[in-house]
Amino acid sequence: MTVEEVMHELKMDRVFYEESNGGVTFSGGEPLFQYDFLLELLKECKSTGFHTTIDTCGCADQSIIEKIYPLTDLFLYDLKLIDENDHIRYTGLSNRKILENLIHLIFKGNKINIRIPIIPGITDTDKNISEIKEFLVSQVKGIKIIHTMNINLLPFHSMAINKYSRFHLNNKTLNLKDLSEETLIPLKNEFEAEGFSVKIGG
Secondary structure, three states: OOHHHHHHHHHOOHHHHHHHOOEEEEOOOOHHHHHHHHHHHHHHHHHHOOEEEEEEOOOOOHHHHHHHHHHOOEEEEEOOOOOHHHHHHHHOOOOHHHHHHHHHHHHHOOOEEEEEEEOOOOOOOHHHHHHHHHHHHHHHOOOHHHHOOEEEEEEOOOOOHHHHHHOOOOOOOOOOOOOOHHHHHHHHHHHHHOOOEEEEOO
């Protein structure tokens, strides 16, 4: 689709955005993989008055982040693992760019929802949770963003199990049990004790 075609579809829903105070969310996959197209859409959305959100893992060159952040009202930013070796082990790539870009956005003052997937035995370890808290607190210490940065704790679920089967993919989380929202309340309390606004899910 062209930028014009996408904008035509978006404008048809303008009334819903106005009634709900909503807007346009670019997700995926990873929207930053289609950076040029994304940038043009962001420009058009802002000129039309649409609120813009980007759902991203943050793995991109900082030059790309630098160009899109002025056009983005809200970042939904995945933060899975702090330890680089663990990140490589479970995702296949380093998290250096991810963490550097998050720091960059924090100090630019962008509104950010940190989305932490809570996966049993992987991201919910005492070590990783402690490192995430230490990382976030160290970055926001002394600046007002701690009062506006939100944290979303995303409980693991097995909803994609049928997709793995349909596409004949190896599901490495097959034996993991779904987490209820109630199981994450103690973790929510931990982050709230550090001064963050926390929501389970979202």
